[in-house]
Amino acid sequence: MRVVFAGTPDPAVPSLERLIASDKHDVVAVITRPDAASGRGRTVGRSPVGRLADEHGIPVLSPHRPSDPDFLDALIALDPDVCPVVAYGALLPRPVLNVPKFGWINLHFSLLPAWRGAAPVQAAIAAGDDVTGASTFLLEEGMDTGPVLGVVTESVKPTDTAGDLLARLAVSGAELLEATLNAIEAGEASAIAQSEDGVSYAHKVTVESARIDWTSSAAAVDRHVRSVTPAPGAWTTIGDTRLKVAPVSLSDVELEPGRILVRKDGVFVGTATRAVLLGDIQPQGKKLMKALDWARGARLTETAVAL
Incomplete structure (x- = not known):
């Protein structure tokens, strides 16, 4: 399948690495947030996902807004079969969601419908959850409300920091995302609507x-x-x-x-x-x-x- 991958921070890197290494999927482009200042020196640099794409010679799209007409035209020209997305960091409008044949497949680091939102790993630890995980689901305009395609579970250790837990989920989630895309290509994927019971929200963590x-x-x-x-x-x-x-x-x-x-x-x-x-x-x-x-x-x- 022709794949256009969307992601920005370090937790998205293992997923892109797996798809680049896969012999079943052709990553034709990457979408990431624009270069931004980071660190004490506030040096402007490429996102982790953008750097990985550069290393492999994969074209990178960095729209300031996903609603930009030029970005939509570029995405249509790429003609992707599917667009996996991991922590991209921006909402996608309906015209963009409609482009890929099999839609946008989001990897979210919780067991949906628990902890929809921006900081699911942080919320799971703060709440004292014993088990969390990752879910792949079909992206729609609601906040992490789309039908679920696959899940993987992960125990929360008593000493886990958000960094520890997210690092493990980034790896197991990458495997889940690849398996989900394989199932879609084989016509074996089954999307299950999220239950209205057990919905919780993980709001953005601020200073x-x-x-x-x-x-x-x-x-x-x-x-x-x-x-x-x-x-x-x-x-x-x-x-x-x-x-x-x-x-x-x-x-x-x-x-x-x-x-x-x-x-x-x-x-x-x-x-x-x-x-x-x-x-x-x-x-x-x-x-x-x-x-x-x-x-x-x-x-x-x-x-x-x-x-």
């Missing part, structure tokens, strides 16, 4: 929403921190200092929510239940360091509180 709420339980704080690691990163403030907080550990220490205790064995912060033990922290403008090293240097008092 503000990544702030730690110390009035939550210790378990909730632990899940929250892991759900926003590595990006955008959990954070709190102590006095005038803003700190990014790496994954924490549960403890048996009892402290009032936000109250800080510095001992020889670590830095503890109170929650609504029991305190958590801080691991690494990163003061704004500085490098990652052990929480205890920072606390000693900052000379925290017994009245210090995390907000």
Whole structure:
């Protein structure tokens, strides 16, 4: 089949790699978001998917808006049989959705209809789900509402960060996406409408929403921190200092929510239940360091509180 692949960030790369290596599918072009600034130096560069396409000499389309007439004309000229999409990052209008013969096949990192939306992996960890997965489905104009073509499950480990879990799902999801396209080509695919039961939404994670709420339980704080690691990163403030907080550990220490205790064995912060033990922290403008090293240097008092 003639394939035009749409995707942008690192989690989409394993899927494109599998399709490029496949002897059943011909990736004739890639669609990705326009070059953007990233990193501390704000250097403008190609997306991970765009870089992979460049390495293999695959033409790249980077429309500022998928509704641009020039983009629609270019897509029609490519005459794709199917357009797989993984974390592309922009909504596709109906004229674009109508172009490929077999439609747009989206790989979404949840077991639909659970966690429709922008941040399904983060939401699954924050909610304490034991099992999540990935789904392939036929893209339509609704938010992740199309009929499901295939699923793969993945256990959520107690120490998983969003980065850990997404890395595994990117690999297992790539295999699922290739299998789905193979089934479509063989005429063996079966699309099943999503149930109206069990629908949940995973809203976009922002820097503000990544702030730690110390009035939550210790378990909730632990899940929250892991759900926003590595990006955008959990954070709190102590006095005038803003700190990014790496994954924490549960403890048996009892402290009032936000109250800080510095001992020889670590830095503890109170929650609504029991305190958590801080691991690494990163003061704004500085490098990652052990929480205890920072606390000693900052000379925290017994009245210090995390907000």
